[in-house]
Amino acid sequence: MSPDEKHSNKNYNNGYFGNGHPLNGYRGEPNRGRSEAQDPDEIDLKRLFYTLWNNKWIIIASVVLCSVLAGVVAYSVTPIYRSEGSMLIKDSGNKLSSMGGDNGLASMLSSTYGIGMGSTIANELQILQSRNLSMEMADSMMQLQVMRNGRQFPVLFTEYPDDSTMVEQDVIAKRLRDSFSFSRSDREADLVTVAFESPSPLEAAFAVNLSMDIYSDLSTRQNRLAANAAVEFLENERTRIEDRLNTVEQRLREFMNREQLVQVDAQTEKLIERMAEMESRRQEARVKLVAVTSAIEQYEERLNSIKPGLAGQYADAIGPNMTRLQYQLAELEIEKMQLLANNPGLQNQETPTGKLAELNDKITFYRDRIEELTGNLVEQSDQYLGFLGSADGNVAETITELNRKLIELKIEQQQYQSQVEVLDEQLAEQRAFFDNLPDNMIELARLKRDVTINEELYLTVSKQFAEMSLWEQTQFGLGRPVDDGFIPEDPVQPNKKLYVLVGFILGGILSVGYIFVREAFNTKIDSIEKLKEYELPLLSVIPSFDKFVEEHHDGKDTVTLNGQEVSTSLVSLLMSDSAEAESFRRLQSNIIFANPDKDLKTILVTSSRQGEGKTTVASNLAIVMAEAGYKVAMVDADLRRPRIHKQFGLNWSPGVFDVVFEGATVQEALKPTLLDNLHVLPAGQEPPNAAALTQSSAFMGMIDELKETFDYVIIDTPPFGIITDASALIRKTDGVIAVARFNQTNEPELEHLLENLDQVHAHVLGTVLTDFNYKQTRDYRYNFYYHRDMYEDYAKYDYKGTR
Structure with missing residues (x-):
């Protein structure tokens, strides 16, 4: 048997120990390059899968290691607890309206101070996040210092939990602002969610309840402070008018007893009634002027607290045209008042005619013109707001609203000033009438006038003072707690499952990345x-x-x-x-x-x-x-x-x-x-x-x-x-x-x-x-x-x- 026959008789096809495929078309040509059968840009998913499969233990080890490390980190991080509460922020109502005030004081206070007319949730959220509220909270917590379990509030620590030395108040206030979150629960509801995060569940619940209490107290003080200036002014005015009324009445009695005069003529009596009414209108205008001026100061203070000098930049837009229009409107309203006083029958006309209709048309024209100028001023101020920088979100909304209110108050202030000035001029003209009467009649008319005017003023001021005092005492904060802050049982941070999941994913990414990088640089056969x-x-x-x-x-x-x-x-x-x-x-x-x-x-x-x-x-x-x-x-x-x-x-x-x-x-x-x-x-x-x-x-x-x-x-x-x-x-x-x-x-x-x-x-x-x-x-x-x-x-x- 030849060597070739011996070799061919052996079975070499049982098993794979060679290249696994026939030598397709090989003719011994010296081609040394790589095969280009596969497109280099083509992704071989099967190869990709088996590359990962062949390195599965690296992936498993990396995933397990990263997951364990993430778990260790999760359990070593100081847990953070989150407590939540909610409160209803809604206007308590205008108590003056409910008391039947008919002199316009209720609507004036509501429009002037923005109290009784509701407050936007955006504004109240800014108050909740304000430095003033956080400073009050910091002061309260510094005074208490320890929680009910006897341990110090973590927010007071210099470095929790290692250094329990108490930090400064402003640092505590900043920590509180950073840890609080205030959000509107629903766009259609006036419910605000208050949340606080802390390493201590007791501190988290305490801070939520404390913030709602301090906000309600602060809101109450602000609401009552709004009418404080008007109440104080009315109280002083009532005392002054009462003293003057007593004096004038005493003088009238003495004069009548001495001169044996008890009555003035009908024309003089009519004049006295008109002057009394004008004095009452003047007194009412002065009260409103005091209230508006006080409100302007408060709004300017709020604007300046956001940015110093901002109030002056907005309010300077009031020009001489507006002043003249307000003065002329006041003259027309006084003229209308005198016309009605001289002709009482005109008040019962359903459709005014003649002089009254003419006055109504002029008053309407001037009011429309004033409203138009007011709208232009507000629009200009809103355009100016765009040049302040990146004032966005609730801050921009707050500035816009405060600015609009300030301009309206400035215009209203001029209106009342104009009314007072016109009434002063009209009263001066009426007083000149007394110079033409006999001396004894002049004195009697003057005394009767003073008594009538002071009686009317005293009644008006007393009524205003009573209403304002009651309204002031019945004002409470806008926030009403609905749900108190609870003591959380489980921490919200760290989320251990999330940590482990992130570690798991990170381990997979790192291992797969390592494998691909190693494969990319791997040149070994x-x-x-x-x-x-x-x-x-x-x-x-x-x-x-x-x-x-x-x-x-x-x-x-x-x-x-x-x-x-x-x-x-x-x-x-x-x-x-x-x-x-x-x-x-x-x-x-x-x-x-x-x-x-x-x-x-x-x-x-x-x-x-x-x-x-x-x-x-x-x-x-x-x-x-x-x-x-x-x-x-x-x-x-x-x-x-x-x-x-x-x-x-x-x-x-x-x-x-x-x-x-x-x-x-x-x-x-x-x-x-x-x-x-x-x-x-x-x-x-x-x-x-x-x-x-x-x-x-x-x-x-x-x-x-x-x-x-x-x-x-x-x-x-x-x-x-x-x-x-x-x-x-x-x-x-x-x-x-x-x-x-x-x-x-x-x-x-x-x-x-x-x-x-x-x-x-x-x-x-x-x-x-x-x-x-x-x-x-x-x-x-x-x-x-x-x-x-x-x-x-x-x-x-x-x-x-x-x-």
Whole structure:
């Protein structure tokens, strides 16, 4: 039986130990580049998935670690408790209106002070967040200092919980403002939610309740303060008028008793009634003027508290035109009053005519003109607001409302001033009438006038004072607590579940990012797919020998076989039916049958650098070829670091050096091995110039002589990626095998080797991947489970049990 027949009778198709696919279309052309079959911009989702799957333990470890760290951080952070309460912010109503006030004082106070007319939630939210309220809260908490459990309020700590020294009031106030949140519960409701966050649940509940109490108290004080100036003025006026009335009445009685005069004529009596009415109107205008002036001061103070000087910038818009219009309107209203006083019947007319209709039309015209100018002034002030900077949100709304109210009050103030001035002029004209009466009648008329006027004034002021005093005392704060702050049981921060979730996600992101970055910069041949990307065929994948050596040879480097000490890396010799030996048979099969038309006599094995297993590949390839019946000579051309003689347990000399330079014959240098068909030609003595030896004609002649004697000559050379000793030999060799080691050889190194081989026009048969560990492979088409199953199936395969 011929060697070819012997080889063909062996079954090499049971299991996968080669490249896993036929050498499609390979003709031995020296194409060294990578395959461009796959679009580099195309995303291979399957590859992406298996890349992550192959690194699942890194992802799991990172996720677990980050989740644990996040949990540790969550449990080490000081917990924050949140308490909430709610209160209804709504106007308490205009008590003056309910008391039946008919003199316009109620509407005047409501429109002047904005109390009794409601207040926008936006304004009240600003008050709740104001520095004034927080300072009052800080003062209250500093006075109490400890909570009901006997511990100090955390907000008072210099540094909670390490330093319990109390900080300054302004610092506490700022902390309170930062920890509070006020929000409208619903756009349609006047309900405000008050929330406070604190390391202490007791402090959180206490602060919520304290803020609502202080706000209600502050609002009450502000509401009552609004009428304080008017009440004080009315009280003084009532006392003054009462004293003057008593004096005038006493003088009238004395005069009447002395002069025996008890009555004035009808015209004088009418004049006295008109003057009394005008004095009453004048007194009412003065009261309103005092109230408006007080309100203006308060609004200016609120505006200036937002920005100093802001009130003056807004209110200066009132010009002389408005003053003149107010004065003329006051004259028309006095003229109308006198007309009605002289003609009482006109008051009952449903449709005024004549002079009264004319006066009504003029009054309406002036009022419309004043309203138009007021609207223009307010619009101009709103436009001015746009130049203040980034005043936005509730602050801008508050400024706009205060500004509008201030302008309206300024106009109203001028109106009352004009009324007082016109009434003073009219009263001066009426008083001149008395100069034409007899002396005794003048005195009597004057005394009666004074008594009537002071009686009317006293009644008016007394009524106003009573209403105002009652109204002042019945004013309360706008805020009414609905839900008190509760003591929270569970903290709102940190959210432990959220922390762990973030740690989980962060762990996944970091691990996946690390994997992708590592993959992007990973240039090691760590998968079969990477080696298949080169257009050269992958001749065989040689598994790692570690397990084989450990199980069968206790991890030793050498073992004695038939009295000869051989290397345990010669797995094809030591255990020919192993999976490792089968991978070398696959290499032999692919070399021989992939090149049926080419006479391959010399096969050279090289690598990109040392330690990649080229000598082991060459030795085991020679063994399986010899077992197949071929006569094989193995030449150790790695003259710098020879190892073949050690692997087979042979003498190193005579060898190649002795044949080329010392005159020894090839037959003398060849060493027999444990296999009859396999002979080894060791390196021999160390040459002074290894490159010169391998490029010499004598060396080439030695190879030619071996080719004539043996079927195959397997040549082990230095790593061609770094040593060029074998350049000339490579050109004359029939085929070259490039060896790469799994998870050690770098892609740039392999590419450099293939480029060098291409430069010398070498006929590269293909590549071999050594020391393959299927548990560490990053293959995704043939992943861990595929390789494991294939190797296990081979181990279970029993040739002997079939017969």
